[in-house]
Amino acid sequence: MIECSNIYKSYGAIPVLKGISLTVAERETFTIIGPNGAGKTTLFKVLTGEVPANAGVVTFNGENITRLSASARVHRGFGRTFQVARILPCNSVLENLIIALEARARRTERGSLLQLRPSDRTWDDAAEIAGRISLLNKVDIPARFLSHGDRKRLELGVTLALKPKILMMDEPTAGMSPGDRNATIDMIVRVKDEDRLTIMLTEHDMDVVAHLSDRIMVMNYGEAIAVGTLSDIRDNAAVRDIYLGEEIGDA
Amino acid sequence: MGMQIGFALFNGLTVGMSIFLVAAGITLVFGMLKILNIAHGSFFMIGAYVAYSIIGSHPDSTLQLVFAAILSGFVLAGLGLLLNASVFQRLRNIGEAYSLIATFALLMICNGATKIIWGVNYHSVSAPDALAGAVIYGSFFAPSYSLFIIGLGVLTFLALEIVVHRSSVGKIVRAIAHDSWMANLVGINTSRIYALVVMAAFFCVGMAGGLLLPNQSLTPLLFESYLLQSFMVVIIGGLGNIRGAFIGAIMLGLIEGANFLMLPGIPGILVYVILIGFLLWRPQGLFPQPGADTADRVEGMAETEGVPATMPPKSLSGGIVAAVLVVGVLASMPFWANAGFLFIVGFAMVEAVLALSWNLLFGYAGLTTFGHAAFFALGAYFVGFLLRQDTGIPFLALLSGSLALGALVAFIVGFVAIRRTSGIALGILTLSLGEILRRAISYSPALGSDDGLSGIPRPQIDLGPVLVDLSSERAYFWFLLAACSLVALALWSFTVGPMGRVLIALRQDPVRAEFLGIDVRRYRLLAFVISGAVAALAGALQAPWAQIVTPEAASYLHSTQPMLNTLLGGSGFFWGPIVGSAIFSGISYATRTLAGLSEVVSGGILLVVVLAAPGGVLGLGSRFSRTWRIGALHKRPAVDELARVGKQAVGGP
Numbered sequence: 001m002i003e004c005s006n007i008y009k010s011y012g013a014i015p016v017l018k019g020i021s022l023t024v025a026e027r028e029t030f031t032i033i034g035p036n037g038a039g040k041t042t043l044f045k046v047l048t049g050e051v052p053a054n055a056g057v058v059t060f061n062g063e064n065i066t067r068l069s070a071s072a073r074v075h076r077g078f079g080r081t082f083q084v085a086r087i088l089p090c091n092s093v094l095e096n097l098i099i100a101l102e103a104r105a106r107r108t109e110r111g112s113l114l115q116l117r118p119s120d121r122t123w124d125d126a127a128e129i130a131g132r133i134s135l136l137n138k139v140d141i142p143a144r145f146l147s148h149g150d151r152k153r154l155e156l157g158v159t160l161a162l163k164p165k166i167l168m169m170d171e172p173t174a175g176m177s178p179g180d181r182n183a184t185i186d187m188i189v190r191v192k193d194e195d196r197l198t199i200m201l202t203e204h205d206m207d208v209v210a211h212l213s214d215r216i217m218v219m220n221y222g223e224a225i226a227v228g229t230l231s232d233i234r235d236n237a238a239v240r241d242i243y244l245g246e247e248i249g250d251a
Numbered sequence: 252m253g254m255q256i257g258f259a260l261f262n263g264l265t266v267g268m269s270i271f272l273v274a275a276g277i278t279l280v281f282g283m284l285k286i287l288n289i290a291h292g293s294f295f296m297i298g299a300y301v302a303y304s305i306i307g308s309h310p311d312s313t314l315q316l317v318f319a320a321i322l323s324g325f326v327l328a329g330l331g332l333l334l335n336a337s338v339f340q341r342l343r344n345i346g347e348a349y350s351l352i353a354t355f356a357l358l359m360i361c362n363g364a365t366k367i368i369w370g371v372n373y374h375s376v377s378a379p380d381a382l383a384g385a386v387i388y389g390s391f392f393a394p395s396y397s398l399f400i401i402g403l404g405v406l407t408f409l410a411l412e413i414v415v416h417r418s419s420v421g422k423i424v425r426a427i428a429h430d431s432w433m434a435n436l437v438g439i440n441t442s443r444i445y446a447l448v449v450m451a452a453f454f455c456v457g458m459a460g461g462l463l464l465p466n467q468s469l470t471p472l473l474f475e476s477y478l479l480q481s482f483m484v485v486i487i488g489g490l491g492n493i494r495g496a497f498i499g500a501i502m503l504g505l506i507e508g509a510n511f512l513m514l515p516g517i518p519g520i521l522v523y524v525i526l527i528g529f530l531l532w533r534p535q536g537l538f539p540q541p542g543a544d545t546a547d548r549v550e551g552m553a554e555t556e557g558v559p560a561t562m563p564p565k566s567l568s569g570g571i572v573a574a575v576l577v578v579g580v581l582a583s584m585p586f587w588a589n590a591g592f593l594f595i596v597g598f599a600m601v602e603a604v605l606a607l608s609w610n611l612l613f614g615y616a617g618l619t620t621f622g623h624a625a626f627f628a629l630g631a632y633f634v635g636f637l638l639r640q641d642t643g644i645p646f647l648a649l650l651s652g653s654l655a656l657g658a659l660v661a662f663i664v665g666f667v668a669i670r671r672t673s674g675i676a677l678g679i680l681t682l683s684l685g686e687i688l689r690r691a692i693s694y695s696p697a698l699g700s701d702d703g704l705s706g707i708p709r710p711q712i713d714l715g716p717v718l719v720d721l722s723s724e725r726a727y728f729w730f731l732l733a734a735c736s737l738v739a740l741a742l743w744s745f746t747v748g749p750m751g752r753v754l755i756a757l758r759q760d761p762v763r764a765e766f767l768g769i770d771v772r773r774y775r776l777l778a779f780v781i782s783g784a785v786a787a788l789a790g791a792l793q794a795p796w797a798q799i800v801t802p803e804a805a806s807y808l809h810s811t812q813p814m815l816n817t818l819l820g821g822s823g824f825f826w827g828p829i830v831g832s833a834i835f836s837g838i839s840y841a842t843r844t845l846a847g848l849s850e851v852v853s854g855g856i857l858l859v860v861v862l863a864a865p866g867g868v869l870g871l872g873s874r875f876s877r878t879w880r881i882g883a884l885h886k887r888p889a890v891d892e893l894a895r896v897g898k899q900a901v902g903g904p
């Protein structure tokens with residue numbers, strides 16, 4: 001489904017990605033883990049077109065998309081959520097969803113410029129998504145007043161409104177309480193199934209990783225250390241070194 | 252010829268050093284506080300006036316001049332301390348555009364106060380005898396005063412360079428400029444250092460005012476003379492870098508010299524052309540400072556009082572009643588208002604349309620431009636010129652032509668500018684384009700040069716069976732009212748429809764918008780084109796009303812008018828700019844008798860609005876009703892932000 005080879009990226013003189021290659025199959029959940037600063041977010045940025053890579057090729061369903069802008073990639077079926085949720089802070093939950101729905105509708109159907117209000121179907125769809133992300137009771141609240149977990153959920157809802165084929169989630173459970181975290185895991189499993197999604201995510205929480213992932217890639221200092229299923233990764237000596245090292249560092 | 256080149260070079264160097272003396276302060280403030288202090292030129296002017304009050308028109312000796320300059324430096328440092336506590340400190344927590352406007356409010360207050368204190372008359376100061384002569388070396392001849400300025404410029408540079416890069420205070424200053432959060436964390440008293448830097452900057456600019464006194468004619472327009480150059484130096488140097496500013500100032504001076512040699516007919520234009528090229532080539536400056544340009548910062552936006560409505564209200568009846576009332580009162584004015592007042596109201600309506608078009612960029616597309624008056628002038632000159640030619644082209648066709656002209660120019664400018672620049676660089680780029688247009692017009696005899704086009708006839712509109720004659724004041728007023736109302740209505744429908752929602756999304760968070768599949772650049776360009784077209788239309792409507800257009804229509808002072816109107820009324824409301832225009836026009840009508848007072852009052856109000864109620868007048872109103880509705884909810888998501896900041900600061904590899 002999505003494939004990249006030999007991606008290099010540096011910020012100024014500092015290399016952040018040093019030749020990353022990966023392939024994600026359709027309907028797979030592919031998780032990238034690694035210590036802080038490993039380059040996970042940067043890899044996401046390159047794959048989704050937020051920043052250009054210095055070298056390397058990204059293909060999506062066989063098409064070379066390396067040079068496409070982020071919005072053009074969204075048109076091809078990318079959905080992206082961020083480590084710190086990006087939503088429209090001054091708009092209400094419902095407006096956030098409507099703006100996303102309209103952004104998608106504009107590409108697929110001809111709307112009339114004279115119709116100022118969103119169509120009835122848009123309203124209904126927005127309410128339906130609000131239900132799916134359990135924010136139906138907060139639809140009129142401006143997004144900036146939402147709690148951290150609600151913002152993350154809203155961002156997921158906004159992304160789902162685009163009907164993506166692949167969902168790229170950067171730390172979907174960062175900063176959540178254990179209760180919120182479990183609810184999010186369930187929600188991701190559910191939407192993956194309902195919307196027949198392919199998912200890529202980065203995550204620090206091992207519980208989440210274990211619950212969701214089909215395959216896992218471990219990154220460190222901009223390099224891919226290992227790729228495989230959870231048990232492959234557990235048995236990998238290099239990975240052990242990194243994580244044991246980090247745990248000692250954290251203590 | 253060689254002689255001439257040498258002389259131009261030397262002159263250029265003198266100009267460059269003068270610019271540096273003035274720009275050193277603005278650079279310091281920017282490097283530290285990340286505030287582009289637009290009022291800097293006014294503080295320079297106040298420094299000059301203070302020094303003038305001390306020494307009068309004929310300083311006895313060089314020492315006396317220097318002494319007066321230092322004294323005026325201290326006076327300004329005191330003023331700086333005051334302003335730091337009352338204004339600058341608060342500006343650190345608000346968005347970039349707002350802090351720009353706040354310093355513009357300071358500019359208005361300073362200029363008005365200068366007029367009130369020192370009057371509007373012209374003074375000139377002669378150089379002390381010791382500096383009045385020249386140094387002659389072979390065939391080369393250099394005025395002593397120029398040598399004095401060059402020496403002082405180099406001295407100031409070296410002093411700042413040593414303090415910033417070699418002293419322990421400088422080390423702390425640089426640490427804070429780099430990362431004030433960390434500096435605070437390790438226990439540096441940042442606010443005291445900020446105060447110190449502001450005082451140093453004000454001292455520099457006050458001293459420059461005194462030292463450069465013999466070079467100037469002292470009038471309340473002096474603030475302009477180094478203002479734009481100072482900005483350019485800050486931009487070229489890389490936003491807050493003293494070394495960059497020094498090099499930038501020399502470059503500017505030399506460009507001025509080259510302009511003098513190559514284009515003596517249009518002084519000062521080359522600088523702008525080169526600046527634009529430079530901005531497109533290197534928008535981050537020669538020595539980019541980390542974290543200097545804040546174009547991509549989105550937090551500032553969340554601090555504002557929300558965004559304009561994204562959808563038409565459920566019930567239109569209230570709005571219709573209000574609109575009918577306002578339009579009705581305005582339409583009745585020719586029957587009861589006196590001619591002078593009617594004239595002001597007509598202007599206010601046009602300014603309101605201009606402000607609405609500017610807010611389409613600022614409040615909707617998230618672009619801050621400083622050259623909007625250029626589009627206005629395009630439309631005004633286009634219609635004014637053709638009406639005077641008596642071409643027989645129908646008036647409505649002329650208006651459509653001005654729309655098309657504005658759209659075309661906006662497309663060309665926007666296509667390049669939006670691709671290459673953002674944030675402050677975009678602001679300065681548009682400012683420069685406006686200034687180029689103003690200069691080009693004021694040196695075009697066909698367009699009446701500095702005097703502009705006067706005696707523009709008011710047109711007739713041929714509607715087939717009826718011929719509408721607009722030549723009377725009254726008739727044109729009604730036409731103006733109808734046209735402005737229609738434009739406002741059209742813009743309003745645009746903003747509450749699907750396009751408005753797209754713009755509001757990308758204003759709040761361009762990255763999120765891009766990941767909604769919105770091509771941010773394309774929609775910004777669309778907003779730019781519409782905004783330019785409407786601004787040109789506003790100019791076109793105004794030309795027959797005022798019956799005169801001057802190059803001032805394109806000046807940056809006029810460009811700031813829509814910003815002030817918008818901010819005062821509330822950029823987060825579609826109707827904000829109209830409310831602001833009404834209030835500003837009222838103020839300037841009420842205070843028209845005393846020179847300077849209207850600037851002080853308008854500037855003062857604007858400053859209070861920006862500092863205390865960034866949502867403008869309408870924002871205040873809606874805040875009251877909102878606190879009343881959901882009193883318990885508070886904004887400021889600072890707590891969970893902090894965790895992220897902390898993680899980045901501590902947990903990085």
Ligand SMILES: Nc1ncnc2c1ncn2[C@@H]1O[C@H](COP(=O)(O)OP(=O)(O)OP(=O)(O)O)[C@@H](O)[C@H]1O
Pocket residue numbers: 011016034035036037038039040041042043083903904
């Ligand atoms: N815009 C930038 N400019 C310069 N350096 C950057 C930039 N963005 C990231 N970096 C650096 O690149 C490296 C990788 O950052 P990245 O955000 O990709 O890591 P990450 O694996 O997502 O970390 P985390 O787990 O903390 O989210 C870090 O060392 C970071 O400091």
Ligand SMILES: [Mg+2]
Pocket residue numbers: 040041042083170
């Ligand atoms: Mg990350």
